[in-house]
Amino acid sequence: MQLFEQKENFRKALITWYLTEKRDLPWRRTNNPYYIWVSEVMLQQTRVDTVIPYYERFIEKFPTLADLAEAKEEDVLKMWEGLGYYSRGRNLQAGVKEVVAEYDGQIPGNRKDISRLKGVGPYTAGAVLSIAFGVPEHAVDGNVMRVLSRLLLIEEDIAIPRTRKIFEDVVMELIDEEDPSSFNQGLMELGATICTPNPRCLLCPVRDFCIAFHEGKQGELPVKSKKVRMKTIPQVSFAIRNPDGKWLMRQRPTTGLLANMWEFPMVESTGDASAEELFRAAYGLEISNIKPLLDFTHIFSHLTWNMKSYLSTTVKEAPEGFKFLSNDEVEALPKAIPVVKIWEEIKKTFEINTKG
DNA sequence: CAAGCGTGGTA
DNA sequence: TTACCAAGCTT
Structure with missing residues (x-):
């Protein structure tokens, strides 16, 4: 017909x-x-x-x-x-x-x-x-x-x-x-x-x-061309606790990937610098008691993050653009999946129970 | 227009 | 495991 x-x-x-x-x-x-x-x-x-x-x-x-x-x-x-x-x-x-x-x-x-x-x-x-x-x-x-x-x-x-x-x-x-x-x-x-x-x-x-x-x-059908070459970016993330038991976090920029979402401090890992060196170079904050937390791969639509996350502590104040936040505050903030994964691992490690 | 922008499901 | 998605929009 x-x-x-x-x-x-x-x-x-x-x-x-x-x-x-x-x-x-x-x-x-x-x-x-x-x-x-x-x-x-x-x-x-x-x-x-x-x-x-x-x-x-x-x-x-x-x-x-x-x-x-x-x-x-x-x-x-x-x-x-x-x-x-x-x-x-x-x-x-x-x-x-x-x-x-x-x-x-x-x-x-x-x-x-x-x-x-x-x-x-x-x-x-x-x-x-x-x-x-x-x-x-x-x-x-x-x-x-x-x-x-x-x-x-x-x-x-x-x-x-x-x-x-x-x-x-x-x-x-x-x-x-x-x-x-x-x-x-x-x-x-x-x-x-x-x-x-x-x-x-x-x-x-x-x-x-x-x-x-x-x-x-x-x-x-349908005819659909495709061209995607995926970049892979190694990332190192730090969950940093201060003596009050609060976590260092920041809000991502208002444009681009995961705009305005919250995250633990994160830097692209280049060369063979240690986690501590990378963080000091990026933010000028001394941290100690660094311990591996969780490693995983997160695939976005157009790129991949190879995540290595660490636990550490500091006695200093938060650098510009960062905030120390309580467990309940961290829980309440909007976080993308990679950050949620790290936060879930932290909650398990420290047996944290939040109001959320 | 091409590229950037998330996540979880499926073959 | 890799590839391709699934009721697209912005810049």
Whole structure:
């Protein structure tokens, strides 16, 4: 069957399948545009199973858009701890603040305005517009590109940004004006459960429309170029305790990797300098009683840290930019996974019980 | 546009 | 073990 000549039949097959087979997910039990927005940001490059508990905790902590707008950034990042891509959390709060300041707390219902909000790109704009407001707008993510590349045998490289416009145009041609939410979510649900990288075509509700299936090319699509060479950086981290039993920590810079997250002092390990020498050179602080704590490798999306962590003590004051913090304070701060791992090891070593 | 930006799951 | 992801956005 020709897809474009059978638009109505295609829409009906897709939407009927979606309404029957869709998974029961927390954000599918609401039309609250703020909740939809939160879920869409969390779902960026992140699995559904990972997001669910974060979503539940987040909307419990910040039940309304106003609650999030008024929150401390540190509390927002704490709720994001372990979810990754932490600028998403900071940008979400920034966007929410813009809605309060410029739109009287009402999320804009058109693409032009909603797209101006921090952290809202072309996909998230279309998702919120179609799902929460019922506006017939495209919401093209990786799922949609995979599904449509197969249905229509589109062989453009989906790794190239400008390719997305091809799929946006296709969606605007096909979209169901009566139920754009189910249409867009149907395409995504299909990509997530049936039209996966290794597709299960025999279960597909729209395989009769699929050119790739017809020609047996579903395994060759979508076309996606890839170029990633990963750097490995050796890091040395120091958990330094003062006589009050407090730990030396700092907040990372406001831009770049793990922006604004907290960490134990850390330096790139170059050459064969000892841990103590590295730390004195970096911060000019004398430390003693150095003992190995925990070694591990942490893999980011674009680089790898080979971590060696040490325990030590000092009697000096904190250097510029650092703070000595109690166990409960360390527990409460937002920390990325490598820092959490070191902190967990410290808590085990010293049998620390925190209020958190 | 290309590169930077997290984490955990899976083949 | 390596590679590739999973509902992308910013600079």
